[in-house]
Amino acid sequence: MAGNTRNPGQSVSSRLLAILAVFDETRPSLSLSNIANGSGLAPATAHRLVAELVEWGALVRTDSGEYVVGRRLWKLGMLAPDQADLREVASPFLHDIYGATLATVHLAIRDGDQVLYLDRLAGHASVPAVSRVGSRLPLHATGVGKVLLAFAPAEVRERVLGSLTRLTPYTVVHPGTLASELRRVHRDGYAKTVEEMTLGACSVAVPIRRRDDEVVAALGIVVPNLGRDRATLVAALQVAAQGIRRSFH
């Protein structure tokens, strides 16, 4: 194995996983040398393992010669029950809200210190939003993110409050201001944002609880402005969240 890798202590299986780990939202398409560099593998090793992954269907070589994630991993990922079950249970409720409002509707969970979008409904009448299924955004600047942050363990909240980045002129970047807003979210059971992530987009969001009361996700809606619709939107989201809770096994 010597000379075969820059990290000789690494097992073959961990080298295979190191290749997969190089792919993420910011790097969905990579050349062989990107893969070798990103995984810390010698080019020959990367070449051989990438060929195995392509043969299996985990990766696909594009016309440009770069590698991307293949259909087989998509199908495998769809089996993830935490994501699939929550989406499956929540889906009809999300569609009911979409049908009634034609606004962008989001289902999201916390993934470390970010919000991860599990589902997103949007038509041509909806406000453009930067979210995408599987993509992640900051917790502090999105409606679903604020809900998840308000109900997150204290250490997550402290970490996030310690590094608030500005995304628009209206992003709340003062830790004390956001902390008191999160206490209000916790108390009132909903969060809002006003152009804090994207100019021209406002949002409200509510927690989704399991039967044991634990907050497992957030349900949000993005609209051009909140105005007098806020109470109505919050009520619709809360009805849906209750329905989702009752639908859990």
Place this chain on the structure above:
Amino acid sequence: MAGNTRNPGQSVSSRLLAILAVFDETRPSLSLSNIANGSGLAPATAHRLVAELVEWGALVRTDSGEYVVGRRLWKLGMLAPDQADLREVASPFLHDIYGATLATVHLAIRDGDQVLYLDRLAGHASVPAVSRVGSRLPLHATGVGKVLLAFAPAEVRERVLGSLTRLTPYTVVHPGTLASELRRVHRDGYAKTVEEMTLGACSVAVPIRRRDDEVVAALGIVVPNLGRDRATLVAALQVAAQGIRRSFH
């Protein structure tokens, strides 16, 4: 390595992939011995590799002691461009159709000899359908499936026509009848089913073409009955399919 596996010629990396290959729609949750049996690996090897996959986040051990696909593979699978790009481009059009009809809307591609559901929109007003995102159904009994079959290579069509299984009393299982129906689908540009997959559910579907005219997916809608709405639904689907085609880069 001798004695470490029942298939000593297999590389470590292919053993890791053999473990992932055991998981599918019909077996989303597996015990360690299921995994060892399914992958043909010795229990000790399976145990060690499963532990690596759990540590990486590809698999998760449930409370019952079985293993399921983890969030990390879900996120990785979401990067698959064939699936993600098509969904992303089609999504607003699907939502427009859903918003107008509140019926179940499907986006599907052909995956070998089956139809694979990439997206599915359904609210509480929609007809219950057996589809699920990432799940597969027979080509010959679904609207989207018939479209994909009509535009599939001849050898796929011959293979599928050679083994038509009955799902309801209305499933078309006579190869000659289905073949002439598929010629009609090819000519008219849409397919329909009348309770052929599920009793109480009818469907219409149209092809989605790329700019080079190749059929890459099908767009369908499921309703309780077709009756006089058929022409309207087909027209709505065709408008959406044209819109999707124009949205491809």
